[in-house]
């Protein structure tokens with residue numbers, strides 16, 4: 001049974017979709033919050049994602065950008081839902097990588113037809129098993145990191161930080177973005193916490209090779225070979 005992930009915070013609508021999708025023989029997962037949704041997508045690899053635009057925490061467009069930035073899930077078709085007549089949203093959604101677009105209120109048969117079309121486009125989802133940057137290798141199945149032949153012991157937060165950096169080498173991530181995506185909706189974490197965990201990550205990695213974590217002053221961090229020779 002193909003799995004459809006519905007990311008929608010209006011419970012009545014989510015349940016209506018679930019009911020109709022299950023009637024058509026799909027398996028359905030519902031999520032209402034962005035960070036949990038991303039974790040769930042990475043875990044379950046749905047064949048199609050139905051994504052609402054207006055959501056608490058992360059917006060639909062932010063979630064879409066996150067999906068498209070992650071090698072293991074970026075090819076999953078995404079159908080965006082939005083309020084009627086938001087032509088501007090439609091353009092933004094499509095340029096951010098949405099595969100299809102349905103405006104609310106929509107007819108259930110129409111949405112079902114769109115899902116079928118997008119399922120045909122859905123590639124065989126082959127999970128990415130590892131990420132590599134220079135001599136750093138992250139085994140995503142075993143959740144282990146190696147530098148050359150050496151095992152690098154990382155805590156879960158350092159692991160998630162490194163994963164995000166390795167998914168987009170040379171891209172600079174702001175502290176705020178890292179907080180939001182690595183720590184999720186825990187509002188009690190302050191941005192200095194990012195620095196503490198980056199320091200730990202550096203320490204663990206640099207035991208076996210050069211420093212590839214780049215500090216971008218007043219901005220954030222990246223993984224980059226240009227980091228060499230920089231001071232923290």
Ligand code: CA
Nearest residue numbers: 009052054055
């Ligand atoms: Ca909503």
